[in-house]
Amino acid sequence: MxxxxxxxxxxxxxxxxxxxxxxxxxxxxxxxxxxxxxxxxxxxxxxxxxxxxxxxxxxxxxxxxxxxxxxxxxxxxxxxxxxxxxxxxxxxxxxxxxxxxxxxxxxxxxxxxxxxxxxxxxxxxxxxxxxxxxxxxxxxxxxxxxxxxxxxxxxxxxxxxxxxxxxxxxxxxxxxxxxxxxxxTDNPTTLTSRISTALGYLLVAWIAVSAIFISWVVIARRRRAQRHHAG
Known part of the structure; x- marks a missing residue:
């Protein structure tokens, strides 16, 4: 066998x-x-x-x-x-x-x-x-x-x-x-598994970057609105 x-x-x-x-x-x-x-x-x-x-x-x-x-x-x-x-x-x-x-x-x-x-x-x-x-x-x-x-x-x-x-x-x-x-093993027997693992990490990173970018846009708009009201 x-x-x-x-x-x-x-x-x-x-x-x-x-x-x-x-x-x-x-x-x-x-x-x-x-x-x-x-x-x-x-x-x-x-x-x-x-x-x-x-x-x-x-x-x-x-x-x-x-x-x-x-x-x-x-x-x-x-x-x-x-x-x-x-x-x-x-x-x-x-x-x-x-x-x-x-x-x-x-x-x-x-x-x-x-x-x-x-x-x-x-x-x-x-x-x-x-x-x-x-x-x-x-x-x-x-x-x-x-x-x-x-x-x-x-x-x-x-x-x-x-x-x-x-x-x-x-x-x-x-x-x-x-x-x-x-x-x-880290599942080296298939290239597909390695690609899926890498894509998983990229997805997490993309979500994190997107969240930071959205937060930055919201904060920037608030500051502009505050300056507008102050003027």
């Missing part, structure tokens, strides 16, 4: 099946159903063959805010679960964002092994865990890995971005994913 300075960004998922898996379940190389993914807004690239006889598929989905980010990450499913995402911003008197705190948290793990990838209805329909005959006698940690990388804006980090990585435990245990970054 990668987040830009304004809180938007993209989530990408790269799924790789090695040669052994392709040989055991050849359909994953040609019969992957992606209609539901496309309807949910994912961009799909693949499956494509790899040099070592496997296949790779890459999915991508953009997000505009923290709420969308949480929904997209949550839709990935086990071993990623209980995803939350927040972005709290601080604004100045002209409503420009001057600071932000970004946070993401989740749980990692497969508490019930391969069964976490299914549900009771699907297992009943298939007569057991999907690909149970192929996976018999094996645990998730024997046949797969799950790594996640998160990049979020961080003012104090080199390059203005902090990147952290996690690997999900696949032995029945769980782990926590937690990351928080902080930004401080």
């Amino acid at each position: 990668s987040m830009s300075a304004n809180g938007s960004g993209s989530v990408s998922v790269r799924a790789v099946a090695d040669q052994a898996l392709v040989e055991a379940a050849p359909s994953i190389a040609s019969q992957v159903l992606v209609d539901d993914l496309l309807e949910a807004g994912w961009l799909v690239d693949g499956p494509s063959p790899t040099d070592d006889g496997g296949v790779v598929m890459v999915l991508a989905h953009n997000f505009s805010n923290a709420e969308e980010l949480a929904l997209i990450l949550g839709s990935i499913g086990p071993p990623l679960s209980d995803v939350t995402a927040r972005r709290d911003v601080t604004r100045d008197a002209l409503d420009n964002v001057i600071a932000a705190e970004n946070s993401v948290s989740a749980n990692l793990g497969l508490v019930d092994g391969f069964n976490d990838f299914s549900d009771s209805d699907l297992s009943a329909l298939l007569g057991g865990t999907p690909f149970g005959d192929v996976l018999e006698g094996r645990s998730p940690s024997d046949v797969m890995t799950f790594d996640i990388s998160i990049a979020m804006p961080e003012t104090s980090a080199e390059g203005g971005e902090r990147i952290e990585m996690w690997s999900a435990p696949l032995d029945g245990s769980t782990a926590s994913l937690e990351m928080t970054t902080r930004q401080t």
Whole structure:
């Protein structure tokens, strides 16, 4: 996952099946159903063959805010679960964002092994865990890995971005994913915001000068009127 300075960004998922898996379940190389993914807004690239006889598929989905980010990450499913995402911003008197705190948290793990990838209805329909005959006698940690990388804006980090990585435990245990970054800015990301700030200050100055000028005109007229009556 990668987040830009304004809180938007993209989530990408790269799924790789090695040669052994392709040989055991050849359909994953040609019969992957992606209609539901496309309807949910994912961009799909693949499956494509790899040099070592496997296949790779890459999915991508953009997000505009923290709420969308949480929904997209949550839709990935086990071993990623209980995803939350927040972005709290601080604004100045002209409503420009001057600071932000970004946070993401989740749980990692497969508490019930391969069964976490299914549900009771699907297992009943298939007569057991999907690909149970192929996976018999094996645990998730024997046949797969799950790594996640998160990049979020961080003012104090080199390059203005902090990147952290996690690997999900696949032995029945769980782990926590937690990351928080902080930004401080006078909203330099857009020229429009700078112009609006400058115009705001000019407006205040113009009002002040106008008030002084009007007061000077009123005082000057009073003095002329007083001299006229005195004469």
